[in-house]
Amino acid sequence: MYAIVKTGGKQYRVEPGEVLQVEKIEGESDSTVELTEVLFVQDENGAKLGKPTVDGAKVVATIVRQFKGPKINGIVFKPKKNIRRRYGHRQNITALKIESIIA
Numbered sequence: 001m002y003a004i005v006k007t008g009g010k011q012y013r014v015e016p017g018e019v020l021q022v023e024k025i026e027g028e029s030d031s032t033v034e035l036t037e038v039l040f041v042q043d044e045n046g047a048k049l050g051k052p053t054v055d056g057a058k059v060v061a062t063i064v065r066q067f068k069g070p071k072i073n074g075i076v077f078k079p080k081k082n083i084r085r086r087y088g089h090r091q092n093i094t095a096l097k098i099e100s101i102i103a
Helices: none
Strands: 002-007 010-014 019-023 032-035 038-043 046-049 058-068 072-078 083-089 092-102
Antiparallel strands (some): 002 038, 038 046, 072 083
């Protein structure tokens, strides 16, 4: 059984038991969250495709930890203008453990 869920503007294929890294979701470690934007569900009875989401379907997950991703360095350079700027960014990430898929 698997599902395709949308969170943080991205779509992920999830199965029960796997750990998934998504953009930050508010909550403490070991708390439960429900992902309600389920776009597709495949189970033993067949496939259910949402228009745009599957009615009554949700994915229950537990927050494993909140952390920051790797640092991304960027540079802005404009020739002949003496403009040079460096910047860095670290995205906040939430690790989710998928507990169950409710179709």
